[in-house]
Amino acid sequence: MDTEKKISLLADSARFDLSCSCGAPETGRVRDPLEPLYKWIYPASLPQGGVMPVLKILMTNQCVNSCKYCFICTDKEQARASFEPEELSRLFMSMVKKRLVKGIFLSSASGLNVTRTMDKIIATAEILRFRHRFRGYVHLKILPGADAGHIEKALHLADRVSVNLEAPNAKRLENIARGKNYNELLSKIKQIGNLIRSRPGRARSQTTQFVVGAARESDKELLLTTTQLYKDYNLYRVYFSAFQPFQGTPLENLQPVPLIREHRLYQADFLLRKYGFRLDDIFFNNTGDLSLDKDPKTVWVEHHPEMFPLEVNKADLGQLIRIPGIGPLSARKLLDLRVRSKFRRIGELRSCGIRIEQARNYLLVSGQYSPHAEQMKFDFSPAAASSGGIQ
Ligand code: SF4
Incomplete structure (x- = not known):
């Protein structure tokens, strides 16, 4: 099989592996002999x-x-x-020289023999690092x-490695x-995780991926394992891939998982990693799943009316980032600006990057309710405010 056919087969198959945090492939470049490769170039975080x-x-x-999935x-x-390692490394370096790519995410099926396939993955990385002096x-x-030897070598050669768990237990x-x-x-x-923590090798992080819904697991099971992976296994990121059925596979008749479920899991994961939420701050329905209609932060505030409204000139970082429309960056900016002068009107919060339309329902600014207070879901009456809801 010629190289071009191999590329389209093996790059097409790689698109279902999300562990590199890739977005959609880039398009729209000018014509070039390497053009068949362009659609397999992804922006990776x-x-x-x-x-x-x-x-x-x-x-x-x-x-x-x-x-089965x-x-x-x-x-x-x-x-x-x-x-072959020589072939792939040559192909990749030709793309590097043309400034098309600055990195590679090299995944694989098992091959006919896992040890040989891992040997080839390692050999490709060694050729890139040692012969071509690729530093990307x-x-x-x-x-x-x-085996352990593969893992040790991979950690010395790679910036990131991943083992796909696929299911939560x-x-x-x-x-x-x-x-x-x-x-x-x-x-x-x-x-x-232990090797990354204990030795200053090259690899700085590891990720994993779940195929969401293929095993009929609940979101709660997925997020329970996710929190354990962050806490006990030094994992950098978990990726969620909504199951889609493929013809000719054992699960071809299973319904596809809606992308909104994947999205809600990412939102919950974000709250756990960046917002100080714990698993018991995430609300699940009676099947153990997240709401598809509302994001997990909105669900949380709706279960905690006693916490709101918050006075923006007094609330601390931990309180602010619990509000829909306020993230860690915008909350920090608010705290910085607040030192210089108090906020007097809700519109001033835009300068912090706060999404006012989402946040206004939960805030007071200098003791004033938003002009759109009638849209609020909570009781913002003075009686409620004086009962301890205002901070
Ligand atoms: S090991 Fe399983 S998930 Fe990986 S390529 Fe083979 S069949 Fe697919």
């Missing part, structure tokens, strides 16, 4: 902040497993291809079945991926 264009590609789409699974008829961003996938994973062992995956994540 970096461990130290910012984004850069990366090539997202698989080493191989051959696989010995038959994970996966369109690469062995039961499905499709063309198979593999790169490298994200390497750690496959189920990778052993029972759920067994339902959708019999070839995978949840506890083994978790112990790899633990080992990587």
